[in-house]
Amino acid sequence: MTWHVAEDDLRAYAHGELAPPLMWSADTHLTACAECRARLARSTDPVALDAGWERLDAELDVPRPSLTERLLVRIGVTDHTARLLTATPVLRRSWLLSVLFLLVMTVLAVRLADQPTLFLGLAPLLPLAGVALSYGPALDPTYEMAVVAPLHGFRLLMIRTVAVLTAGLACNGLATLALPGYGLMALAWLLPALALTTTGLALAARLGPVLAPALVGGAWLTVLVVAASDSSANSTLAPFTAVGQSAAAGVALLAALLLYQSRDRFDTRPLGGFHGGDGA
Known part of the structure; x- marks a missing residue:
């Protein structure tokens, strides 16, 4: 990896406050970067992390209106x-x-x-x-x-x-x-x-x-x-x-x-x- 998610963005992501498209970029990066996932796990408690993933899933799965x-x-x-x-x-x-x-x-x-x-x-x-x-x-x-x-x-x-x-x-x-x-x-x-x-x-x-x-x-x-x-x-x-x-x-x-x-x-x-x- 040539870059990592910034600390402020990672903190906002953990609390569900990171808005698209930064949220999508961070999510894509986290799926491939073990280091950033470890930083995310250290900076948040498990309950908040699970809630963040649930919010992300809901955002990605919501149907786009015609x-x-x-x-x-x-x-x-x-x-x-x-x-x-x-x-x-x-x-x-x-x-x-x-x-x-x-x-x-x-x-x-x-x-x-x-x-x-x-x-x-x-x-x-x-x-x-x-x-x-x-x-x-x-x-x-x-x-x-x-x-x-x-x-x-x-x-x-x-x-x-x-x-x-x-x-x-x-x-x-x-x-x-x-x-x-x-x-x-x-x-x-x-x-x-x-x-x-x-x-x-x-x-x-x-x-x-x-x-x-x-x-x-x-x-x-x-x-x-x-x-x-x-x-x-x-x-x-x-x-x-x-x-x-x-x-x-x-x-x-x-x-x-x-x-x-x-x-x-x-x-x-x-x-x-x-x-x-x-x-x-």
Whole structure:
């Protein structure tokens, strides 16, 4: 060794008062220098030395917050809530890029085939799938952390739902801007998206986080198929007419009321944590 830890730094290190990066430098040096370790042992009592190592381990092992997590904390979100939000699977880059790719391909197909129904039928399913993937033991790798978080299950579910919907609706909104020729017709996916998402959440309190959105998504596809079979080639499908939009708004409102009435179920079985995916 060509250098050793200074006496003042060694004393501060022993009392847990040496700040990074000097602390990291001293720690690296101590692992390879028997002389400095001996000096450290002579200058401190064993209890203080053990406490210092414990503080060092805690400092090195603490997870580094991501940029998104730091931004959430800066705007007033608590540490644990910010971590639970950024750990949501569908807020990660891979999911968002997959959604954007799917929307881009759909928009291209619409522009080539002049069939806005392709986009209007797909867009409501993406928020439903995103919310479904944001909770539940079978889908969320951070489920155990969410269960022990100091938050009610329903409140955490709503926080994640708002975050996921914000990201999903933003993606859908960007895709809508790529279809200016259809005017307000290009926004006809919005109310069905809210209706499907709220219905999926309301049923998840009883059927679980996998079965409920699967049934809701299947029901939506069935409605589209039936509407397509009953309409002419150039007419607007029933779900995207004024009557259909009103019905979607009514379903969203009714589902929101049912979800609120079922809120306690998400505390007794946190975040849809049903065994076997059912409500038994």
